[in-house]
Amino acid sequence: MFAEAAEAAEAVRTQHRANAALVAGIAARLRADLPAAILTCARGSSDHAATYAKYLIETRLGTLVASASPSVSSLYRAAPADARTCCLAISQSGRSPDLIATVEAARSAGAATLALVNAPDSPLGAAADMLLPLHAGPETSVAATKSYIAALAAIADLVAAWAQDDALGAALDGLPDRLAEAWQADWSPLVEQLAGARGLYVIGRGLGLGIAQEAALKFKETCGLHAEAFSAAEVRHGPMALVGPDFPLLVFRQSDETGAGIDALVAETLARGAPVLVAGDGPAGAIRLPSAVAHPAIEPILQIQSFYRAVNALSLRRGFDPDRPPHLRKVTETV
Known part of the structure; x- marks a missing residue:
């Protein structure tokens, strides 16, 4: 996991160069035949990348993005897509039968179909009429890292060209x-704070919500630590009842319109006596994790890269093997 996460920068460099002409062509097609809506189709970490895609596409292009439930096509044999939509499938392996079924059903219904896949010669890549390879290279650790970052980068590349x-x-x-x-960012305070934790919330909003979902998954699968991801707005609707001195928060903050709301939540949580770790700037009293100020759309990508190094260290600190999570395997083929 550590070695593969460290390769993310070079994977994104390779992808950016290799896909330049392909991205331009797909973006031109989408501009020429603007879909009324985008249906995302993904599982696990790839679905967290789809959350990022939703916010980026809706804020930069004003196009509605909704998450398709793969079982609608794979089990119920229905096709929610039509000729006015584009189905965007995201996968590391491209081998999950339910994702393939969703893309095939969407294509049969007349929808445009686009697959972002790390294995371009996979069945999912063959099922879509447009293909954008992730170029992350082999990834053997069960916990996806560089392929997730590559998916975020590919989404951002496409939206930049499209918009x-x-x-x-x-x-x-x-x-x-x-x-x-x-x-290289030093997130060791996260390791120290969570070494003995029993559970936490991971908070993001807007473009940061997808990486909050991803971080919560990584806590569970590599550290045996129960974590739930929430929007900074949604967490106030009930879940805040658990927050207190023994229930910490990890907060991802971007330097965009969501910042003020994030800060208000952090201040409220600190007043309850709960430990709060903040990636990015945060109110006094929070444990700050270094996060570079950048374009708001790439700040989440940088933050999750720093997080991967820290969560690998936390896994080892808690006595786990981050490369061999219990009861899990690299490719999960759901129907």
Whole structure:
């Protein structure tokens, strides 16, 4: 896990160069035949990348994005897509039968279909009429790291080209170097704070919600630590009842419109006596984890890279083997 996460910067560099013409062509097609909605189709870490895609596409392009339930097609034999939609499937292996069934059903219904896959010669890659390889290279650790970052980078590349967003495009040109810097960030306070923890909430909002979901999954699968991900807005609707001195929060903060709401939540949580770790700037009293200020759309990508190094260390500190989580395997083929 450690070695593969460390390769993320070079994987993104390779992807950015290799996919330039392909991204431009797909973006031009989407502009020429603008879909009324995007249906995302993914599982696990890839579904967390789909959450990022939802916020990025809706805020940069104003196109509705909804998550498709794969069982609707694989078990119930229904096709929620039509010719006005585009089905976006995201997968590391491209071998899960329910994702393949969803893309095939969408394509049969007349929808455009796009697969972001690390294995371009996979069945999922063959099922879609557009393919964007992730170029993450082999990933053998059960816990996805560089393939998740590669998926985020591919989504951001596509949206920048589709929206003709020069500022985001320029930020993505420098993303590999920023990822290499993020890998060196010292998040050891997270290891110290959570070494004996029994559970926590992981908080994000907007573009940061997808990485909060991803971090919560990594706590569970590599550290045996129960974690739930919430939006900074949604956590106030009931879940805050658990927060207190023995129930910490990890908060991902971006330097965008969500910052003020995040800060208010952190201040409220600190007043309850709960420990709060904040990636990015945060109110006094929070345990701050270094996070570079960058284009708001790439800040989550940098933060999750720093997190991967820290959670690997936390796993070892808690007596786990991050490369061999119990009861899990690399490829999960759901129907």
